[in-house]
Amino acid sequence: MAKRVKVVLNEDILSLGKDGDLVEVAPGYARNFLLPYDKALPVTPAVLKQVEHRRAKQAELEASLKQEAIDFQTALVTIGRFTVKKQIGEDEVLFGTVTNGDVAEAIEEATKKEIDRRNITVPEIHRTGKYKVQVKLHSEVTAEINLEVLSY
Template sequence: MTKRVQIVLSEDILSLGRTGDLVDVAPGYARNFLLPFGKATPVTPAVMKQVEHRRAKEIERQVTIKQEALDFKIALNTIGRFTVKKQTGEDNVLFGTVTNGDVAQVIEKSTKKEIDRRNILVPEIHRTGKYTVQIKLHSEVTAEINLEVVSY
């Protein structure tokens, strides 16, 4: 059975891990490729301390991002309803459809905070009326907003 060597990655390596990860690799891979090219550093007590500190900072940052998403979800619920104005024809049928970009613009106009349109899930909207739209604010936080489509 071959012995494995522990190293800390100095940069992202596709098949191995991300910067700061502690990984086990074959000794030859570490000695001949990773260490000479500066892609990794050997594990020492000082390096381990840095890795733990970096992990703690990353966890703290993730908690902060999640809390901001929860606060924004509360703000969206407080606003209540967003209105999109579209051109309509007979029987309140829209010319075109309401897209996630339209919803992102309405939210940005109301809250002054930019939302990535790819995180907005809009149902098929072809008529005026009231709809529910889902917005993914964080991997664990999803908000639902009420959207009213009206004619102009």
């Protein structure tokens, strides 16, 4: 009997791998759990061809998403400056602070494209003035934008 069996996963399994991965498992694990519950397929030339096709499609999708992020980064740099208006008190001190949600709204107003506020890194801003803000557009693409904080 074989010591290990090769299978292709149909879904993500926490300690084993991700969907589409080729893994070696114990024959009993494959026979009693993975194969009956359609969590994996036995390795055949046709299945390997499908896996390669799926990986090529995924790589193509990743490349297009990265290019889209680079294009949006260029658009953000072209715009130049984004403004956020806040209420101020004495000595140009803001009531509250400028949050990443405020920056996301300013970007959305200017570009008509929604950005997740969790991908925006804002320095501590408690006064009016000009600041640099980091916006993560893709795992490999980050834009640095100029933010101007003004009073009402």
